Amino acid sequence: MLYERDEKVLCFHGPLIYQAKILLAEDWKGDDNHNGAVGQHYLVHYQGWKKTWDEWVPETRLLKFNEENLARQKALVDAQKAEAKVAAQAAESSGANTGASGKRDQRKPAGSSSAGRGTKRSREATDQDDSDRRPDLKIVIPDALKVQLVDDWENVTRKEQLVPLPREPNVREILQQYAQEYRARHKNKKDVSSAVLDEVIAGLKLYFDKSLPQNLLYRLERRQYVEMRQRQGANTTDTSAANSGKPSTKSRNPTKSTNTTTAESSSAQSNPTSFEMEASEIYGAEHLLRLFVNLPSIVAHSNMDAESIALLREHITGFLAFLTQERQRLFVSTYETPSVAYLRQGGL
Known part of the structure; x- marks a missing residue:
């Protein structure tokens, strides 16, 4: 033992x-x-x-x-506190109007203390009602993925390493692979709605694309994200110049002009450059798993009904099982060590 x-x-x-x-x-x-x-x-x-x-x-x-695992324990506590802080800020922002009303109540004279207490009780009851009405998405992260989350945190924050980008498969491809696996597994069930599955996959992709820059990156990774976008921007400049028949400022032969046919221009529009890629086309399973830690607080401030929450929970449970089963294939095995210059500059 x-x-x-x-x-x-x-x-x-x-x-x-x-x-x-x-x-x-x-x-x-x-x-x-x-x-x-x-x-x-x-x-x-x-x-x-x-x-x-x-x-x-x-x-x-x-x-x-031991000290190493105690550090892991503290990291998870800190992450949960940060998540709670984000949720509280979102709640405060969405309740700005009622918050202003609350401030007016606090400015009442001392002689109206009983009324103030009544107002406080009323406000607490209203807050409780609001809390009861909020969508409650409870997600159970499998033990194997919890270990993955902790190792991911340790690699980035303690060992100062980065997930190599772009990832293969990326988030969009992983979501599509789950959808294909789900349809194959339920092909004989008449109650499986393809439209619902497509909506859930599209929703998770949207949540990821919107959440990644602000909520899913550790401090050390922010510069990597910016540098990736800058490199993609440079690629776009070169591609746009070629497609327009104008020389690129980075061209080795600035006097040479490239003309494009209508067919080539149409092809370029149907195949967007890497700069136009969304986060879900650059990042992979490592950052997607982080999304599910934040997802309950995100959904709590949405207007999803109980039926939609139940459907989302069902697919998230299935998707986490899929990630667990395919984790050797989907998660990167080796993180990369950034340059000394990168580490000296630190995060943004």
């Missing part, structure tokens, strides 16, 4: 890591538990929590109690 009885460990529970203690350690064969699970399992007690939270967990949810 990798962990011993009474050993102090770190244990994944939901999106976070908690300190825990091993109470029992057993090697399950499949017929000695109610769900048929096999392999090494441990009964853990979470430090500072009641015994009612004690549970059996597989070895994949446990980490050794």
Whole structure:
């Protein structure tokens, strides 16, 4: 057994890591538990929590109690705090009008304290009602993908490495591959709506494209994003010059002019340059997985109804299972080390 009885460990529970203690350690064969699970399992007690939270967990949810894994624990806490801050700012922005009304209430004279308390209770009740009405998308990240998230964070923030770009397959291709796999798996079911699936895939792609620059990049990666766009912009300048019959400023022979036919011009328009590529055509599974950590707070400030939330949750669960199954193929195995000049400049 990798962990011993009474050993102090770190244990994944939901999106976070908690300190825990091993109470029992057993090697399950499949017929000695109610769900048929096999392999090494441990009964853990979470430090500072009641015994009612004690549970059996597989070895994949446990980490050794050391400085490296404590840093991972802190990183996940910091990420959740940042997510909560973004959600709070979005809520504050969307509720600007009611916020102004609240400020007027706070300026009431001291003699109206009872009325003020009534207003506060009313405001709290309204806030509670608003919270109850918000779309609630609960996403369970599989244990293998949690480990992927932590390793991804460690590679970028601690080892100062970057995901090599552009990625292959990219986010758009991965979403399409899931859609193809889903249709093949449900080809005999009449209740599978292709239109709904297409809408979910399009929505996830849109969320990714809009979220990446501000919410899905670590600080070290921002310069990489800017430099990628700048290189693509240079490519666009060269391509535009060629298509217009004008020499490029970067051409080795500025006196040489290239004329294009109507067919060539049409082809260029139907095949946009890399600068016109969206984030989903440049980034891959590593950054797409980060989206699902932020997605509940994004959806919470949308106007999605309960039925739409249920459909989205169903496909996200299936998609995360697809990522888990295909993780060896979809996730990059080696991050690249940026130049000394890049590291000296730091993030933006």
